[in-house]
Amino acid sequence: MAQARDHRVVILGAGFAGLNAAMELARLWGRERAGRILLVDRVNAHLFTPILYHVATGLVEPGHIAYPVRVVAHRYGFDFHESVVRGVDLERRQVATDDGPLPYERLVLALGGATNFFGLEEVRRSSLTLKTLGDAIRIRNQLVEAFERAAVEPDARQRRKWLTFVVVGGGATGVELMGSMATLIREAMLATYTSVRPREVRLVLVEALPRLLGGLDPRVGQMAARRLQERGVELRLGTMVTRVTEDGTTTKTGEFLPAATVIWAAGVRASPLADQLPLERGKGGRIVVDACLEVPGWPGVHALGDVACFTDPSTGRPLPPNAAVAVRQGSHLARNLAAVLEGSRPRPFRYQALGELISLGRNVAVAEIKGLRFDGLPAWLVWRSFYLSHLMGFKNQLGVLLDWSYAYFRRRDIARLDMASEWATEAEMLGLPAREAARRRAAS
């Protein structure tokens, strides 16, 4: 089996942190030694998550943000296993996977993050999240479905429920998703579903802090709030969602919002795999690492990106779980590993955010770059250029450019992407469980 090969470095997770670590180390080592790097992920696709919400709002095709890791591995010469990681035996220095154990000399935990429900089980059951490609397609289909339902619904209260869309969380994810939803709904949906009146639609953004974009300069949050309100988004600041049911959602202030669509974007925590490791963990279950991204007490074990809790020495606070940090940590660790294996000392990781770019829908974004704040069209153009240039693969760049251009000049895509198999479809038509539908057809 492939693990019989001597893999010096095993990297778990092909997100921004893990993939960049693998690429940079392979580059430093050259093709020959790169074969001693093994990257493991449960799917052979690297997902460009910063524009996942564009898939959720019909702006970008799902396939345009997925890039085959196998192609990168082939180009750089490192090894890749598509395998589900079940756990890590830190004492015996091996990773447990569905395809057997993988021994390592150096381990890089780049397992990523998961949605944080803060223990609200009911919320989890009744709300949508935005983490995987499947989640994004589910949101896209739900937005279309809500309008299709409203179009055939005569009861005013029921219509209202279908036409109320709640996003929970006023951080970057929630704000960008709501901005894009507002554009989709105000432009594409209302123009096509002419039986729906604009005033029947409600868009509500709920945030526990008294302002949006809590991590950034307050003035950027104010810009974002004003821009969203201009597009008809109602803000509920300084309150939290306490309940989500099929009928709607309730906030801490006691307000009940009847809504068929509630999207939870209120928090990120470490991948649940991290919960199984006997390691010190910080806020959100993230694995604590030292200045050189190593796990204290476990020499040769590193953690990066959303799964890692790295305390910024300049502020004394953990760095936020985002793509920019993950990319930088991946490259930095790779350089350290290459140096250490040649006898040099590792360097501490330093991070200075270049800035923040938050898109808020057509022609509008807010930006804070090196202390400079600006919004509107200039910010929006910077935003689009920046993300387009960071997409992996020429085809995906071209594809996203085409998707964006088309949506800009013509219309967003409002076809429901039905992912059901023929069997599920047939069962639905006949109102039967899939197995029964199968039996009937087999007998015909």
Add this chain to the structure above:
Amino acid sequence: MAQARDHRVVILGAGFAGLNAAMELARLWGRERAGRILLVDRVNAHLFTPILYHVATGLVEPGHIAYPVRVVAHRYGFDFHESVVRGVDLERRQVATDDGPLPYERLVLALGGATNFFGLEEVRRSSLTLKTLGDAIRIRNQLVEAFERAAVEPDARQRRKWLTFVVVGGGATGVELMGSMATLIREAMLATYTSVRPREVRLVLVEALPRLLGGLDPRVGQMAARRLQERGVELRLGTMVTRVTEDGTTTKTGEFLPAATVIWAAGVRASPLADQLPLERGKGGRIVVDACLEVPGWPGVHALGDVACFTDPSTGRPLPPNAAVAVRQGSHLARNLAAVLEGSRPRPFRYQALGELISLGRNVAVAEIKGLRFDGLPAWLVWRSFYLSHLMGFKNQLGVLLDWSYAYFRRRDIARLDMASEWATEAEMLGLPAREAARRRAAS
């Protein structure tokens, strides 16, 4: 509710037959009267099925072959309901849907087709089909998955099983799918998965008739057979698949093919909804219609496309279930309905196939147009131009053109499009049922 509106014509199914009938009738009637046409489908997307196999083989993005029916309805002025049809009460002249009954004056059954397993329940359980967008993505993911499995599998027999791909059915669907799979595997896969040796890969096409493309001129079938064999496809003609299990498939001649991937493309029958109607049915459960596409004994009820059995008066045989016939029948019926409602007599439907175009992978197709047979690059170029020009929507045309160009000059897309939600993903990592994973996270 919307059905309170007087819908004179109710059309069930937004495939080629139903959508074309709605569009043509709306065009003839003009926007004002078009509101009396109601089109019903369970999904608001029209699927361009002739290139569904391009989605299955990483050539085309899923969203590029789906077009929002709601946009067409808005443009032409007819009505659309996204609703699941449960049955039809022909006596009371109303359709039963999940959103209540829909009364009609004229009914158009354009319900489409389903995969025909000829009663082989075991085959149904263990093979993939190619009918919905979800099916196509499942095949794409399975082809990638097979190579990922083979890449980590040391056992030669197991590798062989992962690397054997069987398509059952030598009609247009099976032949085109196999041609495209051969290109994908020989070009993209083997170039990227360098641990897989070309001679480990087996591609097998099984057909019950003694030749391929049974509906066409025998010389076209011979051309196709030669072209596929040039690409390393093994043909099993004149035999049938009798069993499909997890380990592989067995043919009537007793040959066992160990294969992890078996795709069933051996037959089409009418939608299972047709089974519930008290109407005369022909081969494959298709509803028998008269020369004017009306159901005998039920004035005002029509059937079109794959669900209809129309006997071609010139040959005495039913027309094949394909897109070209469906489109023509849709437009023809619309013209008849417009004529009849103005007091004219309906005209009988006539169909003269323009020809056949079968694509067999990069640069190769076979064509028979007005008795002229040709193959190779010219046929392939005609094929591509023809289908591109028939795609609905400029964005989809542009998207498919980009997809094709990129795959032609660079590489097909071999990223697995994982459609699992965050929850399913997490449950998989932890090896738990989804609900238990949810509970654990909620408690953290």
